[in-house]
Amino acid sequence: METKASNSDPIEKFRASFHHSDELMHFNNAGVAPTSLPAFEAVKNWNQWFYENGFHGIGQASEAYENVRSGLAGILGAKAQEVAFFQSAAAAISQVAFGLKLNPGDEIVVWDQEYPSNYHPWRLACERTGAKLVVAQSGENFSTPQSSLEAVLTPKTRVIAFSWVQYRTGAITDLVAVTRIARSRNILTCADIIQGAGLLPFDFSQSGLDFACGGSHKWFVSPVSSGYLIAKQDKLELLTPLLVGAMTYGGPDSVNEAPQPLAAAASRFEAGSKAFLEVLALGASLKLLEDVGIVRISQEVEWLSKRLMHGLREIGYAIHSPHGIHHRGSIVNFTPTSHSRFKSVNEIAVQFNQAKISFSLRPPGVRLSPHAFNTSTEIDSLLSVLS
Numbered sequence: 067m068e069t070k071a072s073n074s075d076p077i078e079k080f081r082a083s084f085h086h087s088d089e090l091m092h093f094n095n096a097g098v099a100p101t102s103l104p105a106f107e108a109v110k111n112w113n114q115w116f117y118e119n120g121f122h123g124i125g126q127a128s129e130a131y132e133n134v135r136s137g138l139a140g141i142l143g144a145k146a147q148e149v150a151f152f153q154s155a156a157a158a159i160s161q162v163a164f165g166l167k168l169n170p171g172d173e174i175v176v177w178d179q180e181y182p183s184n185y186h187p188w189r190l191a192c193e194r195t196g197a198k199l200v201v202a203q204s205g206e207n208f209s210t211p212q213s214s215l216e217a218v219l220t221p222k223t224r225v226i227a228f229s230w231v232q233y234r235t236g237a238i239t240d241l242v243a244v245t246r247i248a249r250s251r252n253i254l255t256c257a258d259i260i261q262g263a264g265l266l267p268f269d270f271s272q273s274g275l276d277f278a279c280g281g282s283h284k285w286f287v288s289p290v291s292s293g294y295l296i297a298k299q300d301k302l303e304l305l306t307p308l309l310v311g312a313m314t315y316g317g318p319d320s321v322n323e324a325p326q327p328l329a330a331a332a333s334r335f336e337a338g339s340k341a342f343l344e345v346l347a348l349g350a351s352l353k354l355l356e357d358v359g360i361v362r363i364s365q366e367v368e369w370l371s372k373r374l375m376h377g378l379r380e381i382g383y384a385i386h387s388p389h390g391i392h393h394r395g396s397i398v399n400f401t402p403t404s405h406s407r408f409k410s411v412n413e414i415a416v417q418f419n420q421a422k423i424s425f426s427l428r429p430p431g432v433r434l435s436p437h438a439f440n441t442s443t444e445i446d447s448l449l450s451v452l453s
């Protein structure tokens with residue numbers, strides 16, 4: 067299959083929206099992706115705005131911030147009232163894990179290959195409440211099949227807290243299959259969607275999820291340090307706000323003495339002043355993704371990722387990402403074999419560092435994660451470093 071990129075292809079617009087240099091190849095986009103040009107410009111422009119306007123700039127910035135909330139909701143198939151911004155995905159996940167009222171004996175199910183930010187909040191919430199953390203075992207080649215999750219469900223299961231796309235291997239958990247079984251057993255679902263959102267089409271309203279959490283700095287190509295929670299409207303009341311301030315209630319002009327109801331929307335979780343610059347930058351990147359189209363981005367990434375896997379196999383490396391329906395998107399995890407030129411992941415790391423190729427060491431091997439701004443020429447260069 068050949069890539070469809072041509073001058074009129076929106077992918078060219080996407081590529082043109084990033085800084086390119088012969089010195090550095092970005093193959094760790096599942097770690098921290100480079101910031102898009104529109105996001106970079108947004109930080110510059112809004113920074114100037116606050117420099118010049120201070121408090122008098124707040125109204126316009128607040129309006130723009132709310133537009134980002136609506137934009138994020140739109141791109142992820144949610145309602146604006148269901149979206150709350152946080153400082154990180156970890157903070158959003160913590161709001162769910164510690165905000166739910168767990169009881170002794172409740173069981174929380176996670177996968178055995180979760181990123182620590184989708185493990186420790188649940189582990190600690192269990193420790194504090196007497197609930198039990200149940201770890202589902204991955205299947206063949208790190209796949210995350212529905213059957214392995216189902217095997218650990220019991221009448222005590224309260225929450226399935228899983229990553230949609232696993233950070234090490236790119237293994238996909240079928241959202242709709244999991245939420246269907248969860249709903250039939252009265253189990254809540256909370257998905258960490260950071261490794262899929264912006265890269266693969268996602269629709270919160272169709273997913274059946276109760277909660278979804280993610281962040282800015284991977285497939286949303288925005289500055290590090292914005293996270294978000296999407297809470298289904300009828301599940302909002304299940305979460306006690308962890309951080310509390312003026313914005314939890316009536317806002318900065320409300321009077322302290324009077325009892326105030328919680329803000330009606332998920333914005334109740336944003337206790338105080340907003341992280342304007344980060345969120346407005348995220349908004350600029352979301353607009354870019356929308357213009358280019360997530361379907362087109364996912365096609366391009368899929369193509370680059372398959373090409374990478376194929377090339378690595380050809381030169382003797384072993385791939386540790388699942389096959390077929392269990393893997394979509396970008397992430398490729400590989401290790402050396404007796405047939406490859408380099409015999410250890412550390413040797414590979416040295417080569418990549420010398421060649422200025424960004425990557426990550428993630429068990430069981432080396433993780434590469436192309437974005438749609440990468441090119442097949444870059445993949446060929448990367449392969450030539452290893453062959």
Ligand SMILES: Cc1ncc(COP(=O)(O)O)c(C=O)c1O
Pocket residue numbers: 096097153154155156157181183184229231232233258260261280281282292293
């Ligand atoms: C699955 C997953 N969840 C969460 C995170 C971290 O997000 P944050 O640093 O915003 O908490 C990562 C980052 O590597 C991740 O891969």
